[in-house]
Amino acid sequence: MSGAEIALEGVWKKFRRGEKFDSLRDLVPAMARGVFRGRRRPDLEREEFWALQDLSFRVGPGEALGIIGPNGAGKTTVLRVLTRLLRPTRGRCRVSGRIGALIDVSGGFHPDLTGRENVFLRGAIVGMSRRDIVRDFDSIVEFAGLETFIDTPVKRYSSGMSARLGFSIAAHLRPEVLLIDEVLAVGDAAFQRKAYDRIRDMVRGGVPTIVISHQLERVAALCTHGILLSAGRVVHRGPPSDCIAVYMQSDSLGASRHPDSTVQLDSVRLETPEPVRSGDRIALRVSGHVPASQSVDRRVVGVRVRDLGRGELIFATGTHTHRVPLPEGEFALEVELQMNVAPGVYSVETYTFHREHDRDVLDGPSTTVRVEPGSAFWGSVQLNARMELGSNGAGPPPEST
Amino acid sequence: MNAPLQAVRGTSTRFESAAGTPSLRSDLRDMFADLVDYRELLFSMARRDFLLRYKQAVMGVAWAVLMPVTYTLIFSLVFMRVVKIQTGMPYPLFVYAGLLSWNLFANSVRFSVNALVANSGLITKVYFPREVLPFSVVMVSLLDFAVGAVLLVGLMIYYRVGLHATALLLPVILLIQLAFTAAIALLVSMGNLFYRDVKYLIEIVLTLWMFATSVMYPVERFGGKFAAVLQLNPMTPIIEAYRSVLIRGEWPAPAPLVTAAAVSLALLLGCWLAFHRAESQFAERI
Numbered sequence: 001m002s003g004a005e006i007a008l009e010g011v012w013k014k015f016r017r018g019e020k021f022d023s024l025r026d027l028v029p030a031m032a033r034g035v036f037r038g039r040r041r042p043d044l045e046r047e048e049f050w051a052l053q054d055l056s057f058r059v060g061p062g063e064a065l066g067i068i069g070p071n072g073a074g075k076t077t078v079l080r081v082l083t084r085l086l087r088p089t090r091g092r093c094r095v096s097g098r099i100g101a102l103i104d105v106s107g108g109f110h111p112d113l114t115g116r117e118n119v120f121l122r123g124a125i126v127g128m129s130r131r132d133i134v135r136d137f138d139s140i141v142e143f144a145g146l147e148t149f150i151d152t153p154v155k156r157y158s159s160g161m162s163a164r165l166g167f168s169i170a171a172h173l174r175p176e177v178l179l180i181d182e183v184l185a186v187g188d189a190a191f192q193r194k195a196y197d198r199i200r201d202m203v204r205g206g207v208p209t210i211v212i213s214h215q216l217e218r219v220a221a222l223c224t225h226g227i228l229l230s231a232g233r234v235v236h237r238g239p240p241s242d243c244i245a246v247y248m249q250s251d252s253l254g255a256s257r258h259p260d261s262t263v264q265l266d267s268v269r270l271e272t273p274e275p276v277r278s279g280d281r282i283a284l285r286v287s288g289h290v291p292a293s294q295s296v297d298r299r300v301v302g303v304r305v306r307d308l309g310r311g312e313l314i315f316a317t318g319t320h321t322h323r324v325p326l327p328e329g330e331f332a333l334e335v336e337l338q339m340n341v342a343p344g345v346y347s348v349e350t351y352t353f354h355r356e357h358d359r360d361v362l363d364g365p366s367t368t369v370r371v372e373p374g375s376a377f378w379g380s381v382q383l384n385a386r387m388e389l390g391s392n393g394a395g396p397p398p399e400s401t
Numbered sequence: 402m403n404a405p406l407q408a409v410r411g412t413s414t415r416f417e418s419a420a421g422t423p424s425l426r427s428d429l430r431d432m433f434a435d436l437v438d439y440r441e442l443l444f445s446m447a448r449r450d451f452l453l454r455y456k457q458a459v460m461g462v463a464w465a466v467l468m469p470v471t472y473t474l475i476f477s478l479v480f481m482r483v484v485k486i487q488t489g490m491p492y493p494l495f496v497y498a499g500l501l502s503w504n505l506f507a508n509s510v511r512f513s514v515n516a517l518v519a520n521s522g523l524i525t526k527v528y529f530p531r532e533v534l535p536f537s538v539v540m541v542s543l544l545d546f547a548v549g550a551v552l553l554v555g556l557m558i559y560y561r562v563g564l565h566a567t568a569l570l571l572p573v574i575l576l577i578q579l580a581f582t583a584a585i586a587l588l589v590s591m592g593n594l595f596y597r598d599v600k601y602l603i604e605i606v607l608t609l610w611m612f613a614t615s616v617m618y619p620v621e622r623f624g625g626k627f628a629a630v631l632q633l634n635p636m637t638p639i640i641e642a643y644r645s646v647l648i649r650g651e652w653p654a655p656a657p658l659v660t661a662a663a664v665s666l667a668l669l670l671g672c673w674l675a676f677h678r679a680e681s682q683f684a685e686r687i
Binding site for chain 2: 084093125127130
C-alpha cells in the first residue's frame, strides 16, 4: 500500500451554465463564430464560471482529508476530477493506487438485471476481476443483508436496498485510495453504523482518504486534515475542527449583516482553555454594541448551542430569562454553560431579537467547542443520575401470598 | 479493513490527468492498456447487453433469425417472380448471406447509436474506458450473427452447396468487417452523445446504405459515375467476399478486398483515437 497517494496540483476547472449546443442546428452557428473569433480562448467566456480555482493538496498513507463547504463550493467537482470523470482545465491530478469510490453508491444499477447480475457487472466496472467477485460474492450479499432478494431484479428493490448493495460492492474492492462522498447516510441506522465502522477501519488502516460530507461530526472524527471550500476556492486549511469552526462562523457572519440590526454582535470567544470535557463548565464572552437612542429594554442577546454532528439545536437562552439589561454602547456579556452533553463538536451561536417581534431574529458570530469524553454515560445529555442501594432494598422482593 | 488484503487484478491503478492534449504515442499506449485492463468488463458488458436484449422476450434469440428470414422470403418473392436477376447462385442463398452479414453491420450501428447515451448513469458516475460500450454492442450483434449463420448452413445443405477450401478465408473477412463495424460504431455512439440528431440521421443513412450495397442485388448492375462512388463502400467487397468463399468456392477478387481492409483499419484507428480524445468530455456533455 506504500506509495498510494492522491494529489492535485494547481487544479482549475471551468464549467458552463446552461446547455452547450446539443443538436447540429446549434453547432453550425457556433462553429462560424469560432472561425471569426479565433479558437479556444483560455479565459472565461460568457456563461462560464470556475468551479475550482487553483486547488492543490496531497494525501498520503495514513492521512484522511475532509473537504467541507456549502453547496456549490466545488466539493463534488474535486471528486469527479479525482475519479477521472472530469479533466482539469488547468493543472494536474495524480492518483496512484486502486481507487475505491464510495460515491452515489445506489446509482448506476441496471433496473432490469437481478441483484446478482448487477453485482458482477458493477464489480467489473469498478475494476474487480470475475475471480475476485466470485470469491467475495457471499460476503458482499451478506454485508448488504440481501440474501433473500439477490435474484430479484433491482427495479423491485427499495432505494435503501440498492444503496446497501452499492455500498457493499464498493467496500469489497479493497481500495488503495478511498474517496467518500456523502455515503455516510446510507440505509437504516443499523446499516449506517456498520458502513461507518467499515469506512473507519479502512481509514485507520492507513488508506489515503478524501471525505466529503455535510455531517461535520463524521468529518471531524474520520479526518486528519481539513479544507474549507467556498465557490471553488480554499478558504481555510488546517485541522478538521478548525475548518468546521471557520465554516460555522462564516456561515453566520453572512446572515448577521442585516440592515435593520439594532444590536450589533461583534464576537464570541471561548474563555475556557481546551480540552473541554463532558460535564465541564465553559465561559464565553460575547461582545457587541448597542447604538444610542434605541429602546434597548426590548432587545435580547441570546446564546444557543447546536450539535454539529446532527445539526440539531439542543439549547438556547437569552438575556431576558437571566434579567440582564443591555446598556447603551459597548458591552461584553459573560456567559457560562455547563456542557452536560455527549462528546462531539458543538457550535455556540449568538443571536439577537426583539421581544415583541419574535421573528426578527438576527444571527451573530459563533464559535465551536469540541467536547472530549468526561464522566461516563450513554446518550446525548448528562442527566447527572445518582444511584445507591437503599437501606431496606437489599433483600429479594417480597413474594405475594 | 479486517479481511487480509489480496491483490486484485485488472484496472490501471494509477492515472494522471492534466490539461492539454497528450501526444499520439501516449494516447495509443493508453488505448491499448485500457483494452487489456478492462477486457473482463467488455465481456461482462456484452453479457449484460445480450441478457437485456432478449429479457422478457419469449422468443428470445429466435428474433435474431426471424428478421433476416422474413426479408429473405420477401426479396426472394420479388427477385425470383417479379424481376428476375442473375446472381450466379440460388437467390435465397444470395440474399440470406447478404442480409446476415449486412445485419451484423447495421444492427451494431443501430444499437451503438444509443450505447453511450443509454448508459449516462454509468458514464457520469464511474470511470471506465467508454469504448467498452459500443464494442459490447458489436459483440452482441456478433452473437446474433452466429445464430443466424446456423440457418445459412441449413440453406447450403438444402441447395447442396459443398464446403470449399476457400472457406479458410472466412475469419479474415469477418475480421475486416468487424474492424469496419467497430469504427462506425465508435463514431456514431460518440456523435450521438454530442448531437442527438445522429440517432435520426443514422436510420436514413442505413436504409440508403443497404440499397447501395450488394445485399439483395449485385450493385455492379449500376453503371456510370455512380458505380465509382459505390466502389468506395467497403461493405460490398466484404459481402461479396463472403459469398465468393462460401458459396461459389472461388477466391475473392484481391484488389477490392485489400482496399476494404486498408480503409477499415485506417478508419478504426482514426475513430478510436478521436473517441479516446473526446472521452474526457463525455461526462460533462452527455
